[in-house]
Each structure stands twice: as C-alpha cells, then as structure tokens.
Amino acid sequence: MGFFSRRRPDGANAGPVNGHQNGPAFDTVAYPMATRPSFGQWLKVTWIDIVTMICMGAIGLGVYEAHPAPTRSFPVTFSDGEVVYPEFAYPLRKEIIPIWLAAFLAAVIPIVIILLMQIRVRSFWDVNNAVIGLLYSLITAAVFQVFLKWLIGGLRPHFLDVCKPDISLASNAPGVKGVGYNAAGFNGIYYTKEICTGDSNEINDSLESFPSGHSTAAFAGFIYLSIYLNAKLKVFANYHPAMWKLIAVYAPVLGATLIAGALTIDEFHNWYDVVAGGIIGSVMAFSAYRMCYASIWDWRWNHVPLHRGQPCLYTYDxxxxxxxMWTRRAGWGAGAGAVSGFGGTGRAANERGGVGTFPRKPVGGGTARRGDDMV
Structure with a gap:
C-alpha cells in the first residue's frame, strides 16, 4: 500500500491499487478517490488545468514585462521649490523581501506543510487537490494583479527619487516640439515621465505601484494554507481544540501580513497598494480552496477533497x-473503515447523531438525510 493510497470502505471493486488498474480502463468520470492513480491516469483528469496554468503564466509574464500602458501625470514642485507630494519623494531602498522570494515562500511553505500533513492524512487526492488549489490561487492572483499594474498602476513612494525630474525637458517647453501633459494642470505643476532622467526600467517599475505583487502572492498562498490547516486540524469545529492549533491556523496570516508590511518599511509600496494586494490574494485563496474542497466554513465537510467527475452529495453514506484530516480528537480521523468524525459509519452514524457523544437533532423526515439538513 503506497503512502498516498487508501483502501475503499467497501473493500471490493476498489479500482486501482498503488496506481495499477485491475479492471477496465481508468474512468476519468468515476475514478476512485481512495487509491493512488498512475501518472497517466492522473494526467487524464488534470491535463486541462496544466495547459491552462501554462497559458495563464505566459500571459502574466508577458504583461509583467510590458511597459506601463497609461500616461500618468505627476506634480514635482511648487514655484517656490517645495515638493508637492513628499510621500512620493522617499529614497530608493533595497527591498527587504524581493518579489521572487515572496512568491517562493508563498508557494513552497504551503506545499511543504501539505506534504507533512500526509503523515496522517495519507491521501494522494488530498495532496493533488491541495496543491492544485494552491496553484489556482497563486496563478490567478498573479495574473489579476499584473493586469491592474499595467493598466492602472500608480506612483511608488520612491518615484521622484527614481525619476530624477528635469522640468526643462518638458515637451511643451520653449524650443521643444511635441504636445503633452507637461507644465499642465492648475498653475502648470503637472508633468509626465518625459521629464525623467533616471534609469528607464526603474522609472517604469515605479509607475506600477498598484496593487502590491508581494502582498497578492503572500496572501494568495498563506491564506490558502490557513484555510487548509483549519480544515485538517478542525480548529473551528464541534469540540474544544488545543491552543497550538489556533496558532498554527493564524501563523500563515501573520507571515503574509509581515511580508506585506515590509513593503511600507522599505518604501516600495503605499499602504493602499498593500491592502489591495491582500484583498486580491485572499479572494483568490478562498475561491481556489472552495473549488477543490467540499466546503470552507462547514466543519463537517471542509476537509473532503472534491471529485472532478462526480458531485459531493453531502451525505455520509x-x-x-x-x-x-490530521486531527484524531473527538472522533475525527478514526480510520478509513468509518465515516470518521461522525461516530461510526454511514446511515447508522447519521441516525445516532454525530461526533463522539455530541448529538445532533435531525430536521425533517425520511431515512436519507443530507449533511446540510443536520443542526
């Protein structure tokens, strides 16, 4: 029995064991979730996601490398030499956490923890759904934010230091041909990047502040990890867990916040860039997790990986x-032979009312009850 394999509860006609098919060809609609497929079998149900991720990654990289789309005007100084917006005149500093490191941490740390959870979970499809969902979150969040940077952008706090403006270069200055938005606006204090004399790459980068890519990646990865840990540890469930589980669930949130907050220390982003990136990353994390698991907040189902070809009926049979899951407290995770966490197997557990000695009252009649009918 492989590390990521499980025996099906019925023990019969369980399909492929250790990746080998004993019966008919692998069914991409009705494949078993309790056993590990071969690479070819896995590829049959996953190839479209792989192609989509490659395409989205290529699109995102192309947009990331493109020059800022809009022409953005900015003020420099008043007539007396006072800087109009000193919040954009901070010195250019070295990043505390570069973007590649933020993306690396947001991807690798969740994957390592997901793999460590398999010490008890021991499910190929749990690893598959968890990692695929993480990639959903990271890639969609990255592409979302690079489009915003390209089409909207904004000034970084160190913009003027990078720009090194020389207003004599304005396109409508005496002797210079061309029409632009230079020496324009009230009292003629606004200019465009034509007056910048600094490094062109740094100037283009400093025009793409909104939203923060660091924050987007950090929250997309670490919020996803936090949701996963809550599901596997059953922190917000139907029993009183140990305090370390609460710490484990919120440690990734702290990590994401520290990465995002560092950007306001090294003056690479404004606070609203960071907030926007955090919102984008969090939304993608919640969306991606729910695509791959049966629930987010419902503690009875949020640990169950979803099948690609069959619906989850939210019944325990x-x-x-x-x-x-990881936890073994209060009847959860008792073993593959029982519908763990519900005091037994199948309908009998349903009718006895649930986890451990905590009864649930059924709502409505009939012999078959849905999970969402239980209170």
Missing amino acids: GVELMDA
Whole structure:
C-alpha cells in the first residue's frame, strides 16, 4: 500500500491499487478517490488545468514585462521649490523581501506543510487537490494583479527619487516640439515621465505601484494554507481544540501580513497598494480552496477533497476520504473503515447523531438525510 493510497470502505471493486488498474480502463468520470492513480491516469483528469496554468503564466509574464500602458501625470514642485507630494519623494531602498522570494515562500511553505500533513492524512487526492488549489490561487492572483499594474498602476513612494525630474525637458517647453501633459494642470505643476532622467526600467517599475505583487502572492498562498490547516486540524469545529492549533491556523496570516508590511518599511509600496494586494490574494485563496474542497466554513465537510467527475452529495453514506484530516480528537480521523468524525459509519452514524457523544437533532423526515439538513 503506497503512502498516498487508501483502501475503499467497501473493500471490493476498489479500482486501482498503488496506481495499477485491475479492471477496465481508468474512468476519468468515476475514478476512485481512495487509491493512488498512475501518472497517466492522473494526467487524464488534470491535463486541462496544466495547459491552462501554462497559458495563464505566459500571459502574466508577458504583461509583467510590458511597459506601463497609461500616461500618468505627476506634480514635482511648487514655484517656490517645495515638493508637492513628499510621500512620493522617499529614497530608493533595497527591498527587504524581493518579489521572487515572496512568491517562493508563498508557494513552497504551503506545499511543504501539505506534504507533512500526509503523515496522517495519507491521501494522494488530498495532496493533488491541495496543491492544485494552491496553484489556482497563486496563478490567478498573479495574473489579476499584473493586469491592474499595467493598466492602472500608480506612483511608488520612491518615484521622484527614481525619476530624477528635469522640468526643462518638458515637451511643451520653449524650443521643444511635441504636445503633452507637461507644465499642465492648475498653475502648470503637472508633468509626465518625459521629464525623467533616471534609469528607464526603474522609472517604469515605479509607475506600477498598484496593487502590491508581494502582498497578492503572500496572501494568495498563506491564506490558502490557513484555510487548509483549519480544515485538517478542525480548529473551528464541534469540540474544544488545543491552543497550538489556533496558532498554527493564524501563523500563515501573520507571515503574509509581515511580508506585506515590509513593503511600507522599505518604501516600495503605499499602504493602499498593500491592502489591495491582500484583498486580491485572499479572494483568490478562498475561491481556489472552495473549488477543490467540499466546503470552507462547514466543519463537517471542509476537509473532503472534491471529485472532478462526480458531485459531493453531502451525505455520509459511501463518502470517500471522509477521514482525510490530521486531527484524531473527538472522533475525527478514526480510520478509513468509518465515516470518521461522525461516530461510526454511514446511515447508522447519521441516525445516532454525530461526533463522539455530541448529538445532533435531525430536521425533517425520511431515512436519507443530507449533511446540510443536520443542526
């Protein structure tokens, strides 16, 4: 039995074991979640995501390398020499956490922790759904934010230091041909980047402040990890967990906040750039997790990986990977032979009312009850 393999609860007709198919060809609609597929079988159900990720990554990289789309006007000084907006005149400093490191940490740390969780979870499809969902979150968030940077952008706090403006270069200055938005606006204090004399790459980068790519990546990866840990540790569930589990769930949130906050220390972003990046990353994290797991907040189902070809009916009869979690407290994760966390197996557990000695009252009649009918 492989490390990521599980036996199906019924024990019969369980499909491929250790990646080898004993019966008909691998069914991409009704494949078993309790056993590990071969690479070819996995590829049959995942190839479209791989192609999509490659395409989105290429699009995102292309937009990231493109020059800022809009012509942005900015003030320099008043007639008496006073800087109009000193918040854009900070010195250019070295980044505390460069963008490549923020993206690396947001991807690698969650993947390592997901793999460590398999010491108890031991499910190939849990690893698959967790990592695929993480990539959903990171890639979609990255592409989302690079389009905003390219089409909207904004001035970084160190813009004027990078620009090194010389207003004598204004396109409508005496003797210079061309019409632009230079020496324009009230009292003629606004200019465009034609007056900048600094490095062109640094100037283009300093015109793309909104939103923060660091914050987007950090929150997309670490908020996703926080949701995953809550599901596997059952922190917000139906029993009183140990305090270390609360710390474990919020440690990734702290990490994301520290990465984002560092950008306001090294003056690479304005506070609203950081907030926008955090919102984008968090939205993508919640969306990606819910695509791959049966719930986010419902503690009865948020640990269950979703099947690509079959719906989750939210009933406890015959549910695969019902025990795909780390915790073993309060009846959760008791073993593959039981519908773990619900006091037994199948309908009998349903009718007894649930986890451990905590009863649930059924709502409505009938022998088959849905999970969302239980209170």
